Amino acid sequence: MSGMIQTISPVDGRTYVSRPLADHGAIEAALLRASGAAYMWAATPLPERLARLTALVDAMVAMAGEIGPELTWQMGRPVSQTPGEVRGFEERARYMIGLAPQALAPVDPGPKEGFIRAVKRVPLGVVAVVAPWNYPYLTAVNAVVPALAAGNVVILKHSHQTPLVADRFQAAADAAGLPPGVFQHLDLSHADTARLIGDRRIAHVCFTGSVAGGHAVVQAMEGGFGTAGLELGGKxxxxxxxxxxxxxxxxxxxxxxxxxxxxxxxxxxxxxxxxxxxxxxxxxxxxxxxxxxxxxxxxxxxxxxxxxxxxxxxxxxxxxxxxxxxxxxxxxxxxxxxxxxxxxxxxxxxxxxxxxxxxxxxxxxxxxxxxxxxxxxxxxxxxxxxxxxxxxxxxxxxxxxxxxxxxxxxxxxxxxxxxxxxxxLDPALAWTGVKDTGRGATLSRVGYEHLTRPKSFHLRSKI
CATH class of the missing domain: 3.40.309.10 (Aldehyde Dehydrogenase; Chain A, domain 2)
Known part of the structure; x- marks a missing residue:
């Protein structure tokens, strides 16, 4: 046993969620499933991926009546306001799904006699998303949906204050028929979160949290060449x-x-x-x-x-x-x-x-x-x-x-x-920051650039 989540509701101080954290075996199993699913999901035609993600959004919206009160108990926002979380989730998710065909289209550098040339946007692989409690659906959707649309597979680690949000993402993914290993979530300690994101099978990390947390992400990843997008707060x-x-x-x-x-x-x-x-x-x-x-x-x-x-x-x-x-x-x-x-x-x-x-x-x-x-x-x-x-x-x-x-x-x-x-946040615009606010970007076409890598095709068609 590697510990327990204890979510204390700010409403009345009672324990609202209590359950075990994932152990090392569960982390390894999740990484194996993700690695095994990555090639298959990347090879899935984009229209099929987007159809699955549209079904995921539909499933999440269908749960809105339960999500609002549940979120109030987890993090304290008034029940009169929590329904806005799902509306914002839907706005961003549907926009990014609709943008994907354009954002992920190959770049044509123009004609060159005897050659076929293009720069394709290809998925990075396994993406870890570490999401906070304050806007738990909105911060997570910025990374989860476009990462999946781009052909990556995702492991979500959500805040201990809002663990039921990750459950809802999983339920929506399962209802949408996402193949096993394409989307998973884990409840992790800080130490095991560092272990996960430091694993060489993780190609990219999307982290929203404190400046200290951002430094911890960079430190955990320093043994490899994975990339990270960091949103670390502001004044x-x-x-x-x-x-x-x-x-x-x-x-x-x-x-x-x-x-x-x-x-x-x-x-x-x-x-x-x-x-x-x-x-x-x-x-x-x-x-x-x-x-x-x-x-x-x-x-x-x-x-x-x-x-x-x-x-x-x-x-x-x-x-x-x-x-x-x-x-x-x-x-x-x-x-x-x-x-x-x-x-x-x-x-x-x-x-x-x-x-x-x-x-x-x-x-x-x-x-x-x-x-x-x-x-x-x-x-x-x-x-x-x-x-x-x-x-x-x-x-x-x-x-x-x-x-x-x-x-x-x-x-x-x-x-x-x-x-x-x-x-x-307007999903058509890049969400980004400078100085201690972090690096990288989510949303918009620019967000897709951070969740893919360029792959150049230089084909001699006449010899």
Missing amino acids: DPAYVRADANLAHAIENIADGIFFNSGQSCCGIERVYVHDSLYDAFVEGVVAFAKGYRLGDPTDPATNLGPMVRTSSAEFVRAQVAEAVAQGARALIDPRHFAADRPGTPYLAPQVVVDVDHSMRLMTEETFGPVAGIMRVASDEAAIELMNDSAYGLTAAIWTSDVEAAESIGDRLETGTVFMNRCDY
């Missing part, structure tokens, strides 16, 4: 220009800060507001935050649930308290929310002002329902502050000037530039 900024639609900016940015209790890699964690709008913006965001109903996430009237665990909530409380001790002001009295209780994962939303970049609240990933807001006098000041970060996942600009947004965006060190929106 995503928003900038409200003087010409922004103030009401829209307030509502949009507040949702970007507080949705999912702030537990989003691309959630807004720091806001820079032009001096002319600053006071009104702060007042509006505070009012918006006070309108949340924090409480039992199984109650349909709740729109702000607990954080995933008590230690996470205490980290956020400590980060805010430290900023206040350094001269910042927290504008929301937690007593406004009866459900906020220190020592529990139930945490009130917070807005902090009089902050600067000497404070961890403005530089270190918070991953909670709080943001610091700073006053700026110009685009130049905002750009400098937005780039003053170890991370670079997304950056959002609120303005009525498209040219200004694009010009500012060109100077930002980030993977995605938003204008007048935030916290959203």
